[in-house]
Amino acid sequence: MSAKANVKELVRQNTLITSFAYCGLSLLLVQSLGYVFCVSILLICIFKISTSVDAVKYPSKLVVNLLAITVIVVVFLSLGFNQAIEMFVAMLFGACSLKMLNVSTTKQAQAVYILNFFTYPCFYLFSQNILSFLLVAALLLLNLGQLFSVTHRVPLKVSINSSVRKFVFSLPLAIAMVVLVPKLPPFWQLPSAKNASTGLSENVDPFQISELSRSSELAFRALLPDANGFEPPFYWRAIVHDRFDGKKWVMSDLQNRFLSKTYEPTAANYTVIASPSNTRWLYTLDEGIPASKGIRVNYFGMVYQRHLSNKPTQYEVSPVKLDDARMSRWEYNLNTALPSDINPKAIALAKEWDAQTSSTQAFIAKMESFYTTQNFEYSLTPPRINSKDTIDAFLFGSKVGFCGHFASSAAFLMRTAGIPTRLVSGYLGGQLNEESNYYAVYQYDAHAWVEYYVPQVGWQRLDPTAWVSPQRMLGSLADLQDLEDEFKDNLGLSLQAFSNFAAVNWLRLQLEQLDFHWTRWVLNFDDKKQSSLLEMLFGNKHKFLPALSVILLLVIVFGCWFAYLNLRTRFNDPKEVRIYKKLMMLSDEKSDKLTPKQLCENLKVKWPSASKELDEFYSLFEIARFHMRPLSAKQSRRLSQLNKQIIKKAK
């Protein structure tokens, strides 16, 4: 009875802990699975926790079934089939938490813990950085411990101990298998989850944004070779917006054109590791073309991948100077086109400057003096402009804005004057991690600037924001002193906000760096990297050697383990027992079911010639084993002799 009560208590404790784990997971997955679903999971977990502490009565079958139907309805309504992955994960997660609700026996608890081995890793669908890895690994270890605990009825502390030991023991094997076993492509794939909500937008409409939400999420990392001579400010081009519809800057159909010419790189290649984002456009420092397979480049020198990836993308870029000195008539038209009837004041101003100046440079100088002398202000929280003539309202009204406002208005003015101009969005800056020598660029480094065309020369970069806020060009936004307070308010309570404290900053940088190496070496260890590593290790024979070596390794490991177990019992046994066990093998009956005396009698019948030795052996065995008198050295030697003699005669 007490054993049974004990099991119930164990199951109760373990499910309670798992409920807390589910609570945490649902909080972390709010962004991906939606508030409605996560709150319902939270409620179920809270229900479970209250039943565990006897605050609420245990739910009846009817209640659980009703809850299940509710969860299904919630999943369909809030996620639906167009978010297939999220829906499947939500279903699994919901099923687990509901099962958890009515767990009362060991069997049921085991079912939940086995399911959890699928549920917890689903977290990787939404996030793959080092912290998520550590979290999921910890949850899996806990889960294994809990499975042991309910199955073998041991306290959780003991079972977690043992699960950690098993984990450590199996780690080398797992690493060997990941590195050496050839990777096969998946047999089938689900559409990937939308795991990134941040990133650049293909349409830029700065005037509708009252508060630029600045996320401290990583956009990408770049490994710039020292020899390249890249100098800050680093303008990372991503998207070219060459059409203005009066409100937004959008991309024309030209983006679908491939870059047809081939270019010689102007400097050494550099590597970029881009975090998953909501666009397929990637980043290059100024102009560049990709040097990695699967990454493409379009007419504007914009680098992109064919499909959205939910894994970090690593690619190499060759810096080039695009040959765009000539421009066709229709291109000129496209890049100076403006909708009519808007922003009359701005048009008038631009026409006035155009009349006063004779060159593009002079026009730009006019514009610069306008921006610098008219008290324009850089702010992350500009007022929202709702009028039709947004640029007028900005230039002659609010005069407060961020990069988008300045770039947009400058491009408008230049187009009015007939200078082909386009808006470029991307990132500006990057934080150098000195230990690992890479630049980290965050979402808050997002930036917009302008490119204008100079005949016979090509497209030139112009950053109107720099006139208003020159510090912005010096580095990452995070380093900008003036905006620091405002910036931190925006960020909320992430680690970045505490970068004034040396320890926190240090910790942040270390985590950063760990995540960089994690992304670079673990997440991006794909079949190409594997085969190049294997080629390095094994030369050309790497097609079959790795698989062979893994099998060999397994055989060796298990062989050693069995040999160890065998030897251990052997050396634990006293000598007479070791010899007796050898004799047991001589008898072909169920020798372990016979008493030693019976076995010796049997052997005597089988090999009458050895009966004298068998009798002597038995008497010595009896003395040592049952009379518990230690054998003298002489007797011990005699035992070995007898063993040899008996086995000899038996053969």
Added chain:
Amino acid sequence: MNQITSKIIENLSQLILGKNEQLKLALCCLLSKGHLLIEDLPGMGKTTLSHGLASVLGLSYQRVQFTSDLLPADITGSSIFNTQSHTFDFHPGPIFSQILLADEINRASPKTQSALLEAMEEGQVTIDGHTHPLAQPFFVIATQNPLHQSGTHPLPESQLDRFFMRISLGYPDSEVEKSLIQQGNKRDLDVADPSLAISNEQLAVLQDEVMKVKLSEPVVQYILDLVSFTRDSGEFSDPLSPRASIALGLSARAHALINGRDFALPDDVQAVFGCVAGHRLNIPCNEQNTVVNSIFERVTVAV
């Protein structure tokens, strides 16, 4: 063989011919201070054996023939009014002897059976508020007919468990039976000779020596394995109790002593296992050997 025990067995074997192993087991039981149950058909020598045991051990001996109308007081004794002294005098019953032979115990009513078995357990009887200790040593040798015989009340499992051993003599060999026929009835012969009996002190010494017999680790393990087999295999509705495990250890020691060793062997355990475990596992006498051998075939002998 131990000198004294070999003498006892020798004497007994003159009385019960050709049943040396059963005699040894019966002696085992008494040396382990346990009560003995002899189950057999009528006329197989149950009474002769118990009578002989009492004689060779030099113990006082009373026999009660159990019948369906036997009352508890017929065994324990009762207080009877003394007209001369005007007091109630206690007249001890047959239980106040060192060996009580309860003949055909399963013919008596359960009430009487319980009275006897309670006395066996407590070592004393209480009559009219007075507690009377039983003699030391005190053994009950009970005989019973196989249960299918008419007019029997089977002993409940809890009371069977109080018997240390159950033995069964079985039919003699034809050779032995032949000599039995030639000799005629020999029940009152020889064994009554007090010179053959051992003294109470010698018995006490023997009982002490049983406890000194070494029970090595593998033997204890073998007993444990056997006992847990009866618990885990699911073949037995009444698996062995810890009391049975203790009895197995004790009787294996006694068996070793009778065979002249001061250490027990797995073979000793096998020798006594049937008698100690049979009645506790509810195995009928005639199936005991088969069942016990099938257990031995499935339990690994620890070495």
